[in-house]
Amino acid sequence: MPLASAERQVAAVAAVDLSEAPHGGDFGRALSACGAEPLRSGAVEILQINLGKLCNMTCRHCHVDAGPDRADEVMDRATVDACLAALDRTEVHTVDLTGGAPELNPSFRYLVDAAVLRGKHVIDRCNLTVLLSAGQRDLPEWLARRGVEVVASLPHWRRRGTDAQRGDGTFQRSLEALRGLNGAGYGQGDPRRRLTLVANPVGAFLPVNQAAMEREWKEGLRREHGLVFDRLLVLNNMPISRFLEWLEASGNLASYLELLVNSFNPATLAGLMCKSTLSVSWDGRIFDCDFNQMLELPARSTGGTPLHVRDVSPQTIGTRTIVTGRHCFGCTAGAGSSCGGAIES
Numbered sequence: 113m114p115l116a117s118a119e120r121q122v123a124a125v126a127a128v129d130l131s132e133a134p135h136g137g138d139f140g141r142a143l144s145a146c147g148a149e150p151l152r153s154g155a156v157e158i159l160q161i162n163l164g165k166l167c168n169m170t171c172r173h174c175h176v177d178a179g180p181d182r183a184d185e186v187m188d189r190a191t192v193d194a195c196l197a198a199l200d201r202t203e204v205h206t207v208d209l210t211g212g213a214p215e216l217n218p219s220f221r222y223l224v225d226a227a228v229l230r231g232k233h234v235i236d237r238c239n240l241t242v243l244l245s246a247g248q249r250d251l252p253e254w255l256a257r258r259g260v261e262v263v264a265s266l267p268h269w270r271r272r273g274t275d276a277q278r279g280d281g282t283f284q285r286s287l288e289a290l291r292g293l294n295g296a297g298y299g300q301g302d303p304r305r306r307l308t309l310v311a312n313p314v315g316a317f318l319p320v321n322q323a324a325m326e327r328e329w330k331e332g333l334r335r336e337h338g339l340v341f342d343r344l345l346v347l348n349n350m351p352i353s354r355f356l357e358w359l360e361a362s363g364n365l366a367s368y369l370e371l372l373v374n375s376f377n378p379a380t381l382a383g384l385m386c387k388s389t390l391s392v393s394w395d396g397r398i399f400d401c402d403f404n405q406m407l408e409l410p411a412r413s414t415g416g417t418p419l420h421v422r423d424v425s426p427q428t429i430g431t432r433t434i435v436t437g438r439h440c441f442g443c444t445a446g447a448g449s450s451c452g453g454a455i456e457s
């Protein structure tokens with residue numbers, strides 16, 4: 113697809129005329145207006161490792177452009193070992209595994225075991241349906257024994273919203289996977305079996321209140337399917353990759369960007385995930401966040417150079433300037449959005 117090129121995506125978003133919008137639609141100017149330019153990182157607490165673009169699904173909103181055809185872009189064992197060595201050189205307390213479907217990486221269980229052995233909190237960002245794939249049926253129990261938090265994406269607790277975004281039949285398969293997780297003890301208040309669901313709007317609008325949505329989802333899933341989970345995180349859709357393609361194709365790009373810029377909320381800046389998270393791509397390159405990774409905007413070391421995970425140390429990554437762009441309005445709109453959900457509750 114034409115938008116598969118990161119350069120083309122950045123150009124498509126930059127080309128929208130937002131001169132009449134606040135700060136001219138320029139994220140740097142928005143930061144300056146509240147005295148926050150340049151955006152700087154704090155200590156790195158979370159290493160988010162993208163294990164590759166291979167996925168069993170091809171969702172319409174995917175910012176990774178992941179799918180079954182991306183089998184060549186998967187993290188190898190040497191890079192996994194470099195990530196583990198980086199953990200030993202830093203004060204990172206959480207290892208956040210994402211993809212694609214991270215479980216499809218042949219080194220997934222090796223990495224989880226090694227991170228747990230180091231006393232790290234491990235998160236598996238799971239699309240649910242992968243748990244029904246060949247060789248993965250035992251995964252809920254396996255993860256539960258290691259105290260891994262499962263952060264599972266489900267666009268909506270009703271069938272229509274989920275299938276519209278992820279394909280027909282996804283909702284039923286997601287329910288089956290949730291049953292397996294509940295059966296392994298997930299979602300019932302045990303901090304070593306925490307089940308977090310992640311939702312994002314099915315369209316070009318911002319999510320409503322996260323706490324209210326959580327109440328509705330808990331009630332709906334319990335009442336209609338007998339399923340439970342611990343918490344719901346709500347994310348804004350980012351104007352990147354397939355969601356950007358959809359915005360362009362549906363004629364919603366300009367209005368969605370205007371919405372993001374008009375909804376700029378300075379109170380979200382302190383909680384942006386790029387302030388405390390470092391993102392590693394499948395080939396070991398370092399980014400300030402997963403979105404910058406998809407846009408090929410590498411993080412700069414304190415010395416101003418791009419970094420590989422082999423080079424990560426408190427000296428190279430300590431308070432660095434974060435690389436930002438117009439897409440960053442996606443993280444600061446409304447209640448804000450990060451891998452931990454809404455920033456302002």
Ligand code: SF4
Nearest residue numbers: 167169171174212239
């Ligand atoms: S959104 Fe998640 S599950 Fe869907 S294609 Fe992308 S990585 Fe796979």
Ligand code: SF4
Nearest residue numbers: 385386401403440443
């Ligand atoms: S996209 Fe979001 S997380 Fe990434 S650098 Fe911009 S504001 Fe930070």
